[in-house]
Amino acid sequence: MRAAKRILMIYTGGTIGMVKTSHGYAxxxxxxxxxxxxxxxxxxxxxxxxxxxxxxxLLDSSNITVVEWNAIGLLIAGHYDDYDGFVILxxxxxxxxxxxxxxFMLRRNNxxxxxxxxxxxxxxIRSDARDNIITALLIAAGDQVHEVCLxxxxxxxxxxxxxxxxxxxxxxxxxxxxxALAEAGIxxxxxxxxxxPACRGAFSLQPMENHPxxxxxxxxxxxxxxxxxxxxxxxxxxxxETFGAGNIPGHAGALLPIIRRASENGTIIIVxxxxxxxxxxxxxxxxxxxxxxxxxxxxYDITTEAAVAKLYYLFSRGLSADEVxxxxxxxxxxxxxxxx
Ligand code: ASP
Numbered sequence: 601m602r603a604a605k606r607i608l609m610i611y612t613g614g615t616i617g618m619v620k621t622s623h624g625y626a627x628x629x630x631x632x633x634x635x636x637x638x639x640x641x642x643x644x645x646x647x648x649x650x651x652x653x654x655x656x657x658l659l660d661s662s663n664i665t666v667v668e669w670n671a672i673g674l675l676i677a678g679h680y681d682d683y684d685g686f687v688i689l690x691x692x693x694x695x696x697x698x699x700x701x702x703x704f705m706l707r708r709n710n711x712x713x714x715x716x717x718x719x720x721x722x723x724x725i726r727s728d729a730r731d732n733i734i735t736a737l738l739i740a741a742g743d744q745v746h747e748v749c750l751x752x753x754x755x756x757x758x759x760x761x762x763x764x765x766x767x768x769x770x771x772x773x774x775x776x777x778x779x780a781l782a783e784a785g786i787x788x789x790x791x792x793x794x795x796x797p798a799c800r801g802a803f804s805l806q807p808m809e810n811h812p813x814x815x816x817x818x819x820x821x822x823x824x825x826x827x828x829x830x831x832x833x834x835x836x837x838x839x840x841e842t843f844g845a846g847n848i849p850g851h852a853g854a855l856l857p858i859i860r861r862a863s864e865n866g867t868i869i870i871v872x873x874x875x876x877x878x879x880x881x882x883x884x885x886x887x888x889x890x891x892x893x894x895x896x897x898x899x900y901d902i903t904t905e906a907a908v909a910k911l912y913y914l915f916s917r918g919l920s921a922d923e924v925x926x927x928x929x930x931x932x933x934x935x936x937x938x939x940x
Contacts, residue, residue, distance in 0.1 A: 605648035605741035608683040610675055612668065612698075613658035614691025616718040616729045625721060627658035635722050641734050648684070648741035661691025661698070661717075666808040666912060669701045676706060676713065677805040685712040685740030689733070692717045692764055692772055695750060699759025700909035703748040703933045705808060708801045712745035715759060716752060719770055728753065728770045735784050742788075747796045747933070749781055756782035758794075760906040760935040763876060776876040777901040777937060796934050811915040815904060817841040817874065824854040831858055837868040837911040837924070839904055846871045846880035846888035846898065856894045863895025866921045870907050870928055872899040879937065897925050900936045910935065 611617055617632035618625035633652065636642060642650070655671060676686050690698055699715045706713065716736040718729035736751045748759040753771035758778055765774040782790045812834050816827060818841065831838075842848055848855055859869055871891055873880050879901040883889040892898070899907050910932070914924040931938060 605684040606682070607648045607650045607685050607687055607737055607740045608675070608679050609650055609652040609687045609689060609737075610655065610672060611652055611658065611689045612655045612661070612664075612672065612691070614661050614689065614695075614717045615721050616689050616691075616716075616732070617658070618721045619723050627660070629654050629658060632722065636733075639730065641730070642737070647734075648737060650687075650737060659691070661694040664691075664694045664698060666701075666810045669698060669705065670807045672698070673702065673705045673805045673807065676702075677803070680711070680803055683711075685714070685745075687733070687736045687740050688713065688715045690715050690717050692719065692752075696759070696762045696764055696773065696903065696905040697909060699748055699750045699762055700903070700906040700935070701808060701912065703758075703760040703906075703935070704909055704913035705806050706748060707804045707806055708799050709748065709803055710746045710798050712740045712742065713748040713759075714740045714745070714756075715748070715750045719768065719772055731784075735788065739782065739788065744790045744792070744795060745781065746798045751784075754784045755780045756784070756788075756790075758934055760909070760933055761903065763903050763905060765876075774876070777879070777903075778934075806913060806916060808912050809916045811836045811912060813837040813839070813908065813911050813915075815839045815841065815908065818843065818848050820849065822849060824858055828858050831862040831865070831867065833865045833867075835862065835865075835867045836915050837870065838862070839870045839872055839899070839907045839911070840891075840896070841872050841874045841904060842880070842888070842891075843874060845878065845884050846873065846882050846891065847885050848887055848891065856890055859891065859894040859896055868911065868921060868924050868928065869894075869896040870899045870902075870911070871896050872902060872904050872907055876903075897928050899928065900938050902936045906935045
């Protein structure tokens, strides 16, 4: 007997469904569907019922924008009551961004939304796609998960905590500041304490708008004055990837007036760390306390991917600059570890 759960798979593109063409690997709907239909495991007893819809066009995920995030969000919202869970088949390059974005856009989501993909296409003999699809479907059909997450290479991670960590390993994603939600060994072992609880209230979708935001990574010798010209009133938000716990180079004198002016213009400045592990602690060093005084807010241990998605989300909700600042320093979907 097949399990009664119903899952909607949304194929967005990416390596998982690519086939060899004369111009290299490219996503192809018919060939991918034929491969899925030819996998006996996907139709076996114990698997949920699943349907698949494709985005049009299918994309290499490097080309994903808020337009595709909205299209995915609309598909989920339009079918929210028809399915028990959702599996998003996505390219690996920006999967952590899309997972972060969906975690914010799907408000009061109670269903498992599992993003997965693969490093090797399903059409190849040696491919990680098989396990990733099968296990993602089983997780989406389970009762434990009430959030947007990412399954890859044996680990289930919170979507907005994940980063693409390896360009070529089959274990390509990490969640450096939060434990895995589950590990798929002989059994799928859930880390119940790490999962978000089910939430109350009616599900709704917050579409994303493409607000002008930026990311700056500081480095030794950075000439801050070069960034002065982009810090105009048009720039709504900027994520600064600082050293360690939130430090900027000692010639901070050059950056602080720029930050102060940007902040007075209403630009939100989020301080993140270049270290994947650990948290920003503004004020721990002289080089970071000046950032706070100039109007920057701490991203704590948020990933750059989640910070970018969260800025888009908060601006799309039409919140004031002060409301965006205060929400950036609070956890909305488990994306940062600050004590509330
Ligand atoms: N460039 C591809 C993509 O992100 C890589 C992959 O899927 O792994 O769509």
